[in-house]
Amino acid sequence: MTRSFLRCADPSCARESAPAPIAYACPRCGGLLEVAYDFAGAQPEGWPELWRHRLGGASELDRSGVWRFRELLPFLPEGQAPISLGEGSTPLVSAPRAARWAGLAGLEVKHQGVNPSGSFKDLGMTACISHAVSEHARVVACASTGNTSSSMAAYAARAGLPAVLFVPAGAVSSAKLAQAVDFGALVVETGSNFDQALRLLRQVAAELGWYVVNSINPYRIEGQKTAIVELLEQRGWRVPDFVVVPGGNLGNVSAIAKGLLELHRFGLIGKTPRLLVVQADGSNPFFRLWSSGGDILEPMDDPQTRATAIRIGSPANWPKAVRALQWSEGDCASVSDSEIRDAKAALGTDGIGCEPASATTLAGVRQLRNSGTIGEAAEVVAILTGHQLKDVDYILEEHPQRGEGVSLSLDQDPGAASRVLAAWLESRG
Numbered sequence: 081m082t083r084s085f086l087r088c089a090d091p092s093c094a095r096e097s098a099p100a101p102i103a104y105a106c107p108r109c110g111g112l113l114e115v116a117y118d119f120a121g122a123q124p125e126g127w128p129e130l131w132r133h134r135l136g137g138a139s140e141l142d143r144s145g146v147w148r149f150r151e152l153l154p155f156l157p158e159g160q161a162p163i164s165l166g167e168g169s170t171p172l173v174s175a176p177r178a179a180r181w182a183g184l185a186g187l188e189v190k191h192q193g194v195n196p197s198g199s200f201k202d203l204g205m206t207a208c209i210s211h212a213v214s215e216h217a218r219v220v221a222c223a224s225t226g227n228t229s230s231s232m233a234a235y236a237a238r239a240g241l242p243a244v245l246f247v248p249a250g251a252v253s254s255a256k257l258a259q260a261v262d263f264g265a266l267v268v269e270t271g272s273n274f275d276q277a278l279r280l281l282r283q284v285a286a287e288l289g290w291y292v293v294n295s296i297n298p299y300r301i302e303g304q305k306t307a308i309v310e311l312l313e314q315r316g317w318r319v320p321d322f323v324v325v326p327g328g329n330l331g332n333v334s335a336i337a338k339g340l341l342e343l344h345r346f347g348l349i350g351k352t353p354r355l356l357v358v359q360a361d362g363s364n365p366f367f368r369l370w371s372s373g374g375d376i377l378e379p380m381d382d383p384q385t386r387a388t389a390i391r392i393g394s395p396a397n398w399p400k401a402v403r404a405l406q407w408s409e410g411d412c413a414s415v416s417d418s419e420i421r422d423a424k425a426a427l428g429t430d431g432i433g434c435e436p437a438s439a440t441t442l443a444g445v446r447q448l449r450n451s452g453t454i455g456e457a458a459e460v461v462a463i464l465t466g467h468q469l470k471d472v473d474y475i476l477e478e479h480p481q482r483g484e485g486v487s488l489s490l491d492q493d494p495g496a497a498s499r500v501l502a503a504w505l506e507s508r509g
């Protein structure tokens with residue numbers, strides 16, 4: 081049986097420790113942890129066929145887009161069933177109009193908003209709530225810009241565990257809060273941004289012995305790494321030139337890099353896509369670090385952007401993200417809120433809805449296309465992280481065509497109504 085353990089993710093330390101109890105930092109250097117495995121005896125050549133065979137199978141676990149790939153995350157004790165809601169198995173679709181908008185011949189989007197709670201966080205949550213159960217955790221908790229808490233609340237409910245979420249007051253979309261309430265989680269409003277909420281939560285959780293499910297939890301990353309495995313499987317293992325993600329706390333890009341690294345070590349892919357991270361101008365500490373070539377991330381005290389899912393000034397996973405971009409020869413871009421708005425509307429012309437944070441990917445692709453980093457014929461996949469209905473206020477307030485509705489009086493003669501509508505159609509060109 082495969083042995084799993086925790087290891088400091090900083091290669092210059094790499095200290096190994098026991099897989100339990102859960103820890104969020106290296107006991108020697110304080111760095112980020114990762115889950116590692118002793119894969120001796122594994123036979124990865126047969127895995128792609130095995131995974132394909134499970135697709136559409138009769139077992140609930142085989143239909144999960146995370147646990148279908150369980151050979152890559154063998155950390156649960158023998159015989160323990162994962163806590164799953166049928167996550168993953170999300171669509172990969174072409175976006176031809178959005179591609180044209182960005183100056184590309186073609187573009188694909190992997191829609192992680194089509195997950196049980198509406199964001200990619202579910203991939204990580206099924207893994208870490210399952211781990212929490214294996215550790216007999218009594219309470220699970222997180223600080224969140226919204227989607228981590230919706231997801232935690234769902235999986236905690238599924239596991240029968242109480243869930244507590246710390247959110248910045250008034251800074252989370254009502255849809256996301258409503259989801260957490262719907263699943264019976266306790267909502268604690270505190271501070272004005274994510275970073276403050278996380279700081280307080282970590283103190284409280286340490287004192288009360290709560291299990292923290294933020295992306296500093298290395299088991300979250302294990303679930304999230306399957307996104308790239310599924311994406312490559314959907315492309316028949318053809319590796320794209322670029323994979324683009326929004327950057328908030330930088331867990332997503334770290335997870336994708338870990339997945340790629342493992343697939344590469346197992347010989348299942350021969351090369352890696354270049355990873356691109358896109359941040360919002362008002363919340364771009366990682367972009368500043370990357371473009372300045374500095375060594376240490378300088379946190380931003382008052383991050384601002386309407387893409388609230390990535391409104392984070394002190395991203396915990398930045399050292400992993402730096403290594404991800406270095407290893408994959410990737411890059412980082414920063415886009416304005418108006419570029420995000422236009423990119424979101426461009427995706428809409430393909431019938432693809434998403435959260436504002438997800439649309440940073442297309443805005444960043446357009447920018448990097450204009451600067452020549454991405455060629456016109458490049459194969460690009462954008463990861464859309466959250467569902468369109470997560471933030472409808474944003475759409476009604478920000479869409480370029482907001483306020484263009486027509487109201488018709490029932491007293492009006494139908495001919496006049498027809499002329500109004502014909503004129504609208506004409507104006508669209």
Ligand SMILES: *Cc1c(COP(=O)(O)O)cnc(C)c1O
Nearest residue numbers: 227328329330331332389465466
């Ligand atoms: C969490 C989240 C992000 C940011 O992901 P990180 O892993 O924190 O970088 C982006 N978009 C959406 C919709 C999210 O929920």
